[in-house]
Amino acid sequence: MFNKFTTILQQAVEALAPDAPLHEDFVYHWKSVTNFYIENTDDKTPVSDSNIPSHLKQMLQILIQEEDEREAGDTGPCMEYLLQHKILETLHTLGRADCPPGMKQQVLIFFKNLLGKIKQPLLPHINVHRPVSRLVQVCGEVQAAPTEVEEISFLCTVCARLKREPHLINFFLGNEQAKAADKTKSPTETNHVSESSSSNETQPKEGYDLVDSLLNLSRSEDGRVAVKACEGLLLLVSTPHEAAARATVQDTALCPLLNTRLTNLFTALPTSLDPTDVDCVTVKWGLDSHSYSHSDARNFVGKRALVSFLSWFDYCDQLVMEAFQDCGDFIAQSIAENFFAKTLLGPLVQADERASLTTTAVLAKLFSMVRSKALTRKMINFVVGESQSNEDSCPTLLTQILSRCDHFSDEISIVTLRLFEVILFKPDSTAIDSLILRYLKDRAYHAKNPGNVVIQSSDELEWELEPGLDNPDPNSPTHSTPMKRSTSNTDIDNTGEAPNPKMLIQRSVNCFLSVLPDTAKSTQVNDDESGYDGYLREAHRTYKEICSTCREFDWPKPRNDILQAADRCQPVAVYNEGPFLTMLFNKLSSVLSQPYAVNLIVTSLASRLCLVPHPLLQELFANPLTPLRPKARSIFSVLQGVVEQITHRMVHVPNFKQRLLLARRKLAAGNEDDSPAHKTNSQMTSSLSGGPGVVANSNSDDHRTFLEGAIVLEEFCKELAAIAFVKHHAMAIHGL
CATH class of the missing domain: 1.20.1050 (Glutathione S-transferase Yfyf (Class Pi); Chain A, domain 2)
Incomplete structure (x- = not known):
């Protein structure tokens, strides 16, 4: 009580007394701190019951005022006094001893404010960086210490200062015990150690007490302290200083x-x-x-x-x-x-x-x-x-x-x-390169690959034309007609000239839209509820996103007039599509026998691969006009196989058309706001994820899986048609 009264009286006197020079005022406050230890013998009195916090606060304010009144870079007498009389060294000693109780907290606050509020470079001075470095070592020594908040605040201030002045980090690198040991060694011993180290090709550890203290505090039970410690580590790891960054990750x-x-x-x-x-x-x-x-x-x-x-x-x-x-x-x-x-x-x-x-x-x-x-x-x-x-x-x-x-x-x-x-679809090409592209790089799937001896014997091959390929009208009846088809995807015009981009777009889109017979469809292409327009918008948006993701990849740009296989391919006698494409094509082939939820994720994965802007994926996934060697598979050829299964099985389902429409309505019932036809497969996953629950009352229908698979295939074909249009249009117009 008496000390508090003395503090109040002292502040009143200072307010009434004329202003003393800053230097004299600073010296007075520091001597008041040191006099406390001379006059008081009770080392158990808390520091909060003394005038020390007030004097330290006044010293800091004087230093800030002095700096504001002088030109930048000019050290004033108060700062000179602090440096010459090693005040920070003394404060560190008092704080480490925590005498009187609570002094460590006051010292941490003073150091933190000094480094955070004084703009002039202080750390280059040995009488600053040495006590600061020693105080750093004190932080985090005791778990759950009452000064954890002040410790982490001080450490983060040091980290922020070093982030701005990374050349000063050398003052905080290295192990002081190792340095002291080196000083006591004779030159002969030092040379012997150096030769031994170089012969073993080992690098001595730098040591980084600042990181060690932050790591200790990151284990604090106080979540705020732990988060601040992690923020400090982030600052140190990102500091542009090679030795410090290396020491942070390797030597701690x-x-x-x-x-x-x-x-x-x-x-x-x-x-x-x-x-x-x-x-x-x-x-x-x-x-x-x-x-x-x-x-x-x-x-x-x-x-x-x-x-x-x-x-x-x-x-x-x-x-x-x-x-x-x-x-x-x-x-x-x-x-x-x-x-x-x-x-x-x-x-x-x-x-x-x-x-x-x-x-x-x-x-x-x-x-x-x-x-x-x-x-x-x-x-x-x-x-x-x-x-x-x-x-x-x-x-x-x-x-x-x-x-x-x-x-x-x-x-x-x-x-x-x-x-x-x-x-x-991470912004890294490693996965696509490893799982897919390395198996396609020689284009061994192409009908004109020089390694395909069957194709080399003739310029043309007997093909069974895909339904709708010979007639671009999507409303025309679908059929299969044997005819001669050129093995080049560009030589499909009767005039012998490569078709223009518009014709390629039209033919590619029609291939996907007409591959499924009208009798097996639950909607018509020209119906407002067919969802094709929705797929176009979604394909355009997703294609832009994927192109943005793949922009940094070292990939060639896809082209409509993809290079002639015979001229640009290495001869490959055997085509291996790789384990991933084998799995994916097998899953697509099983659409009619797989649960609805599985089909959604399979078609979603396949459609996103169709959108990847790489020439090989464009040729094998998004271009139905690509001629394939025997037994090679593409998205379109797999769809043809599934369609063939549908045409054979649909005749064995009584009232197939009515059941198909009913199954579609039940799937659409999972989303009252929008039809599944207007959703991409990924969107249908969320809106119709309750599909199994919605259609649970149709378990008695033995053909439910088949009907749902046919509906998924129908929507997938629309999505592929939209993707083909978007990609062909982008390549023809924008060169993407």
Whole structure:
């Protein structure tokens, strides 16, 4: 009480007294601090009961005022006094001893404000950077310390200062114990150690106390402190200083901490998570506390654990994305080796279907979240394998995952197909290159490939013309007529000249629209409810998005007049479409026998591949006019096979047309606002995901799966026609 009264009286006297020179005032306040230790023998009195906090605050205000009154870069007498009398060294000693109790907190506040509010460069002075560096070491020493908030505030201020002045980081790099040991060694010992180190080709660890302190505080039970510590690490990793960035990721416990926490949070996830719940969770690092509440209508068992895991993964991804130079690659490699390969791989391949289902759903979610290029590449390599030297080889993990696309459990098949859909359309060409393009690069599927000895014997081949190809009128009856078809997709004009782009667009669109007979359709192309216009709009939007994603890929541009196979292809005698295309074409061939939900994800994946702006995918997926060698498959040839199945089976279904229309109405009942015909497959997945529940009352209908498959195929053909139009038009008009 007496000390507080003295403080109030002192402030009143100072207010009434004439202003003293800043230097004298500064010296007075500092001597008042030191006099406290001379006059007081009770070291248990809290610092809050003394005048020390007030004097330190006044000293800081004087320094700020002095700097404001002088020219930039001009050091005033008060700052000179602080530097020459090693005031910061003294304060560090008092703070480390925490004498009187609470002094550490006051010292941290003073240092933080000094570095944050004084604009002139202070850290180059040895009497500043040395006590600051020593105070950094004190932070995080004690877990759950009462000064955690002040410690993290001080550390983040130091990080921000170093971010602005990265050349000063050298003052904070290195291990002081190692330096002291080096000083005590004789020159002979030093030379011997140097020679030994160079012979072993080992680099001594730098040591980075600032990172170590932040890592300690990142384990704090106080969420605010932990988040601020992670923000400080982000600042240090992104600082443009090669030695510091390397020391941060290689010479500290940063990477082990990232992987350990990822592992612990992942193993805490329940194995019974619903894939839909996993996909619907939206998280952002640092805001995970706002993503979960007990009143949340979307709560489910394990959501808290899932949000924590995904939030920490988002932070790891942010670190990789912000890291300086090659440090992001180092962090990504560490996560790939220590988390994905050692922790996630086991549950992903184990026989327990529930665990593998949850793990696959979580992996798909991680792929949808990852943004950094380095971590994306490592994750893709984890799934598809890094080695591409042997085209006949397929990594074991990829083989297992591909086999699950045709699992007897529809839920596992859907989640696995969803995983590939997310992987293939990340802004990285590795997945498409490894899974598809490396098998197509020689164009061995093309009828005029020089390796195709059957085609080499003749310039023309007997083909069975696809229905509607000979007549561009979509309303004309569909039929199959044997005729001579040129093996070049450009030589299809009777005049012998290559058709103009408009003709190519028309013929390609008509191929898809007329491949299914009118008798097997639930809508007519010219009907307002056919949905074709909706597919055109959606294809245009999605194509722009995919082109934007693939813009940085080193791919040639697709062209309508794709290069002549005989001139530009290497001879290939055997065509191998690869395990992924084999799986995809097999799933498309099974549309009539697969559940509705499986068909949606299969056709969604196929349609998105049709939109990829690569010449080979354009030729094999989106161009129905491409001539194929025997036994080679394309999207259009697979559709022809399915249509043939429909024409054979529909005659055995009583009242086929009426049942088909009824099945369509039942599927459309899942969305009252819009018809499924106006949805892309991905949109239909959400709006008609209740499809099985909607049509559950038709279980007595033995032909339900067949009818729903026919409807999916019909909508898929419309979507492919829209894609063909959009891509051909873009190539003809804009050269995309």
